[in-house]
Amino acid sequence: MPYLAINIAKYIINYCTDKNNPISNLKLQKILFFSWVDFYKQKQQPLFNDCICAWQFGPVIPEVYYNFCSYAGSPIIENYKIEIEDADKSVLDKIIDSYIKLSAYTLVEKSHKKNCSWDKTYQNGLGARNIISFELIKEIECAI
Numbered sequence: 001m002p003y004l005a006i007n008i009a010k011y012i013i014n015y016c017t018d019k020n021n022p023i024s025n026l027k028l029q030k031i032l033f034f035s036w037v038d039f040y041k042q043k044q045q046p047l048f049n050d051c052i053c054a055w056q057f058g059p060v061i062p063e064v065y066y067n068f069c070s071y072a073g074s075p076i077i078e079n080y081k082i083e084i085e086d087a088d089k090s091v092l093d094k095i096i097d098s099y100i101k102l103s104a105y106t107l108v109e110k111s112h113k114k115n116c117s118w119d120k121t122y123q124n125g126l127g128a129r130n131i132i133s134f135e136l137i138k139e140i141e142c143a144i
Helices: 005-018 025-043 062-071 086-099 104-111 117-125 134-140
Strands: 053-055 058-060
Touching: 005 025, 005 062, 005 086, 025 058, 025 062, 025 086, 025 104, 025 134, 053 117, 058 062, 058 104, 058 117, 117 134
Parallel strands: none
Antiparallel strands: 053 058
């Protein structure tokens, strides 16, 4: 541990597909971000170390985005073989369950709260595509 963000993304895709609630790349990005935050809150360790960037529609992990961008706004319906420790699966499953029913745009709004780590990095577009530091995420998102 930590995992690669692409493997966590594939786990989330599998989980959502298995729950008959496949997700788009946009929703995947937001669930990935909030999974990092909630996992850190619970385990005091990062879920992954891949860079999270401030894009127009919220936090994005570029490698994951580009891996699934061919789906555009369509649901990603795939099944991947991913190795995640059982204890981490248990935590992740609960986290995903807390976001799976929310719309992508509800999650975008949640990630765009004033003075959140995305807002402080994005700065009305001045910081577009800049990396959101993990220290800032921990300071703001994980303190809530």
